[in-house]
Amino acid sequence: MFNDIGGYIELEIKNKNKEYHKKAIALNSARSALAYTIKANDIKEMNVPLYNCPLIWETVEKAGCKIKFYNIDENLMPENEFNEDEYILYVNYFGICSENTKKLSKKYKNLIIDNAQSFYSKPLGIASIYSPRKFFGVPDGGYLYTNKKLSEKFEQDKDSVNRFSHLIKRIEGGANWGYEDFNKNEESLDNTGIKTMSNLTKTLLGGGVDYLNAKKKRLINFNFLKSQLEEFNLFKFKLTDDIPMYYPFLFKTDDLRKDLINNRIYLPACWRGIEEKLKKDSYELYLKKYMFLLIIDQRYNLSDMKRMIKVIKKYI
Numbered sequence: 001m002f003n004d005i006g007g008y009i010e011l012e013i014k015n016k017n018k019e020y021h022k023k024a025i026a027l028n029s030a031r032s033a034l035a036y037t038i039k040a041n042d043i044k045e046m047n048v049p050l051y052n053c054p055l056i057w058e059t060v061e062k063a064g065c066k067i068k069f070y071n072i073d074e075n076l077m078p079e080n081e082f083n084e085d086e087y088i089l090y091v092n093y094f095g096i097c098s099e100n101t102k103k104l105s106k107k108y109k110n111l112i113i114d115n116a117q118s119f120y121s122k123p124l125g126i127a128s129i130y131s132p133r134k135f136f137g138v139p140d141g142g143y144l145y146t147n148k149k150l151s152e153k154f155e156q157d158k159d160s161v162n163r164f165s166h167l168i169k170r171i172e173g174g175a176n177w178g179y180e181d182f183n184k185n186e187e188s189l190d191n192t193g194i195k196t197m198s199n200l201t202k203t204l205l206g207g208g209v210d211y212l213n214a215k216k217k218r219l220i221n222f223n224f225l226k227s228q229l230e231e232f233n234l235f236k237f238k239l240t241d242d243i244p245m246y247y248p249f250l251f252k253t254d255d256l257r258k259d260l261i262n263n264r265i266y267l268p269a270c271w272r273g274i275e276e277k278l279k280k281d282s283y284e285l286y287l288k289k290y291m292f293l294l295i296i297d298q299r300y301n302l303s304d305m306k307r308m309i310k311v312i313k314k315y316i
Helices: 030-041 052-062 098-107 165-173 175-191 197-209 212-230 256-262 281-290 301-310
Strands: 024-027 045-049 066-070 087-091 111-114 127-130 142-146 246-250 293-296
Touching: 024 030, 030 052, 030 111, 030 127, 030 142, 045 052, 052 066, 087 098, 098 111, 165 175, 212 246, 212 301, 256 293, 256 301, 281 293, 293 301
Parallel strands: 045 066, 045 087, 087 111, 111 127
Antiparallel strands: 024 142, 127 142, 246 293
């Protein structure tokens, strides 16, 4: 197929073949990557963590797979043991659990790793799933490394252009202006089915992202927050070779989140809708209530981190 010659000039992206996960299967979402894995391995039953996005539960069930829920402990590891042949979905929580994934991949032969919060982690298990839009300004997309590939040919996603408005609105008017569009985008991804990655998303990921700079900035911001908050953090962990998505700050207070919002600091609340499945004394419910996922990504510098710290330190 020939490229068009002439006409108006398109969005200009250089170095279009510089995708970070260029050896992975490029799909339209991480949810599609999970559905693909279930289909390729003909999985009828899967162990899934309760501390997880309910949309993942829906994806598993829509793929015709029965869910067996499991709890996690204070090290974010599964509380219970699994049989050798069982399929297990494990989440690389907050992008800090690569050591856990290594231990589990050596122990269980049917491990599927959800690296949606750990874009830079190396693939392990029978499948590793990534969500680039959680790390970079793209409308959709998912990557999958798997040892079983389907012969079926999938339609390419052509709707990325209709999921782009929240990204543009944030540039023009801030996060609040684009938030409604962002939610509509999330809903639209629920019903797309498995498709290959769109040309728009693939182009952005191939030339519109400085992966090395993003990694460097995340670590600088993370280490600064760690230096300021580690002694007050009720969640004890050791970072190894991870590039985190957040700095996870566990602190027992009821007013901090509201104060952060009043200062235009918006933290994700992982995950809405899981409360009804959790026991009142569960560790997951404790995390849901008191875990503050502090933003560290490449958009921000140390002055932004200091602004967050200023609000947080009123409660310490």
